[in-house]
Amino acid sequence: MLAGLDRVDAVLAVGGSGGSSIAARAVRDLPIGLPKLIVSTMASGDVTPYVGAKDVTLMYSVADIAGVNRVTRLVLGNAAAAAAGMARAYEAVRAAPAADERPVVAASMFGVTTPAVDAARERLEELGYEVLVFHATGAGGRALEGLVESGLVEGVLDLTTTELADDLVGGVLSAGPDRLTAAGRRGVPQVVAPGALDMVNFGPRETVPERFEGRVLYVHNPTVTLMRTTPEEMAELGRRVAAKLAAATGPAALFVPLGGVSALDAPGMPFHDPAADEACFAAMAGAVDGAVETERLDVNINDPSFGRAMADRLHRMISEGA
């Protein structure tokens, strides 16, 4: 409803858990860039339900929002000043849209696929594209899908489909089952790789569910624990990726890095497991059965040639429509 009002320059909401939920629903369909500020008692905790994949700003109220006292006077005063400042700036943005008219490519990245995405981005920028990079943190994948859905993207370089592993196995960075579907649904050209499908994400070591005792775990840092996917899981992930691409209404290509799907999956690294990877690649090949173009390159995903090859293929799809 708010989205229909083209006179809105900013939205400011204030609430506890109930009010924050209502405010989040009210702003979630607004375009990126339109300022959305929620002052909330819930803004020091898990704010995923309020922010989702949008540029929502949350201000922690510290004290309960029940009348004006010396804490809420300061916090609410800041919120009003922030909303007013953003509204003024956004009014100017609406009056003079950005001049950059380069075609946009959306890319998915993780720490363990950064060299690959950097190589692809560099190539795409040489070719005249603007590249928007999304971290595959669940929220990032949802943001990528949302941007593709909004029609602003000319092509998708989906090099890091790792969120599908968290969705399948039960990790903490799932982007939901609809990840890797928006481009196919809207006919947007896409090149896809099984980047970081070797890992499922958890929080601190002690938060890994008991049912995973005995699995290969890697403590990345005190707040991130990674778990190697098994051959069975990799096979199912291969089938899922291939099936999503086979259902695409636009051009799609699958790039397979035979030398490993992440930096941790290279020889000598803790997640190196060629048999598990091959289970994924074989399932992919079986599932698409020739319906999706597949490139198998005999390098690790982070070899510069891999990202560049994906970038070149995507450019050909966009410029030639195939």
Next chain:
Amino acid sequence: MLAGLDRVDAVLAVGGSGGSSIAARAVRDLPIGLPKLIVSTMASGDVTPYVGAKDVTLMYSVADIAGVNRVTRLVLGNAAAAAAGMARAYEAVRAAPAADERPVVAASMFGVTTPAVDAARERLEELGYEVLVFHATGAGGRALEGLVESGLVEGVLDLTTTELADDLVGGVLSAGPDRLTAAGRRGVPQVVAPGALDMVNFGPRETVPERFEGRVLYVHNPTVTLMRTTPEEMAELGRRVAAKLAAATGPAALFVPLGGVSALDAPGMPFHDPAADEACFAAMAGAVDGAVETERLDVNINDPSFGRAMADRLHRMISEGA
């Protein structure tokens, strides 16, 4: 370091997970009211490590913060406008501090103790106090302790010590083991009750750890599941509350609601368990051994007489120094 600069009118930081952590450390000692805005790739998730108990504002960057593109241009533009707006407003606040000079009391509340805190607040406001209420969500308890530590509070009405149960048993709303210590350490008068010690908080039903199967659970709503504390846990909680008060350097009194410690702990309600409550109250009495004044009232905690009695006692402590 920043706190030493009395010329700072706002702080704006931009970062991924590493940068956000650094920014959070830089702003956490700044006074409440000084604007603190962090644009972060991590702002759609659990932001507790960045916000803590402070009035930190987090803006989700949506896309990766690596150069300016059409998404980050909008998001970073909004951040700059918000920070500028808040800085201007805060400059005015610093020049003309608020005129309200009423003494401040900090109170702890939960949904199931709201009537008790409302009764106490009404009484305290009649007596000329300004009452700041903190929700016992972990962050709220930490905020209360921080405010007491900062010396801005004349007295503490700690009616809802429930976060200690989450700390003991492993719930999601712990405020850490140092909860209920700041007032004692600084000699600030405090009246304390075992409010909502009958419950440990979890998220959705399926997130309750397997080791708690067989316990008394109450599904409050789809995102909140409560677990009744056992007599053994209640006894330990009673000992802990009493020991913290016995160590206080200022005046302290313990108020015991013999008719139940929350709205769910009244006759006919799902957590009604007089034996468990009595285990808590007996342990409290044993632990303080006369060192802490204890009032036992034969009502449920939400009976208006209970909150009013706590308010009157706190006022006497503050005005008479005992």
